[in-house]
Amino acid sequence: MASTSVSRTVPATPQQVWNLIGGFDALPDWLPYIPRSTALEGGRVRRLTNPDGDVIIERLVDFNEAEHHYSYAILEAPFPVDGYVSTLRVHPVPGHDDIAEVQWSGRFNPKNATEQEVVDLFTTIYTDGLDALTKTLAA
Incomplete structure (x- = not known):
């Protein structure tokens, strides 16, 4: 099983960050790659659509909610993986009330791709996502 993780400090309190990203159906609020999300099964499943x-x-x-994190599994996607589980987590930064650390991590089995190709793919997705989050919070 392969894995990757990306972290960023962002210009907001942990609660402000969680208020933006903590809803499972909230990706369109901060992630341009996902302009549409539809909640299914009482909010336990999300159907995302990318720009393509x-x-x-x-x-x-x-x-x-109390520890500011959630994990999700991919059921269907155009990615060359199976067994994908990811976690999005918000941490306080000791000594700094006005910034938070956001960590996006995932583990997965490559499928029809090398481990490095899939690690690179998700590292880029997480990096771009956290960069977009930083821009949203700074606006």
């Missing part, structure tokens, strides 16, 4: 019209279906597998 590709569909990504994900299931919420863990959610912790």
